[in-house]
Amino acid sequence: MQQPNLEQSLRYMGESVYGPHSWKLWTAVCLSVINWLTEARKWQVLMAPLQQLSLRDAFKGTLAGVAFAVNTPNRIGEYGGRMIYLRKEHRLQSVSLTIIGSISQLIVTLMAGLVGLFVVRNYFISVATPYISGNWLTVFICITILFTALCTLLYFRLRWAVFLFQWMRLPEKWLRHVKIIENIDVTILLRVLGLSAFRYVIFVCQYILLLQALQIDVPVVNAFWLISILYLILALIPTVTLLELGVRGKTGVLLLQGFSANTIGIYAGGMAIWMINLIIPALAGSIFAARLKVFNIKQ
DSSP: OOOOOHHHHHHHHHHHHHSTTHHHHHHHHHHHHHHHHHHHHHHHHHHTTTOOOOHHHHHHHHHHHHHHHTTSGGGTTHHHHHHTTSOGGGHHHHHHHHHHHHHHHHHHHHHHHHHHHHHTHHHHHHHHTTTSOHHHHHHHHHHHHHHHHHHHHHHHOHHHHHHHHHHTTOOHHHHHHHGGGGGOOHHHHHHHHHHHHHHHHHHHHHHHHHHHHTTOOOOHHHHHHHHHHHHHHHHHSOOOHHHHHHHHHHHHHHHHTTTOOOHHHHHHHHHHHHIIIIIHHHHHHHHHHHHSOGGGOOO
């Protein structure tokens, strides 16, 4: 593989916006709206037993959550951002339900990443060996399988989580906000898991489209599973959104270097998906949050 020079890489980047493949970039941008509408629908379904939300308000709340999340580790600020669209008496209870939505997305990410590790195992070992030994890769896979099993079990046995908090003797005022999760119907959990899977496919497809727009030639099937491994790694590494870009870029280069020497394009693809799916929605959420009179809201 011949590595393109800086001029060629910049030309590819320009053509991704204005060239014959630019439709792939703009399709990825449009898919971002579907991505966050799906997340909003997921939140709306989870909040239904607590408070009825329109899809519009759920969408605004979801984007406000992204705005609050960008400077917090693993985006934990997202829960606080979504709260502002709920009645005051429901805000603390909503955190427990929102966490359930996050767990469902994590389960999908873990499962897809594990499948990816097995599908492209030999290739992954070849590119990762300079950084980590084969034995440690096996340990990593085993730990990920165990973690995935525990998350899935906890997701479908939420009563166990409540029991654990009771065993820990949390104050009753906190238990009252947690107990709401023990009555969630399994059909709701399956619907939320299905929406999480649909959302996952969307943002993997976005990444593939952006790579293609930047003329990074990776077979679609291989790209899907390699990106799944990328998201698995990102899910397991604690970071904040503003630092995630570097991790995303380095991991992307590591995983895709066997197919393309265009490292600048791979970094650009990581930056583009970061901008489209996180930074632009965060800016929109900031506008929604600013327009809402947080401290004088009448509900």
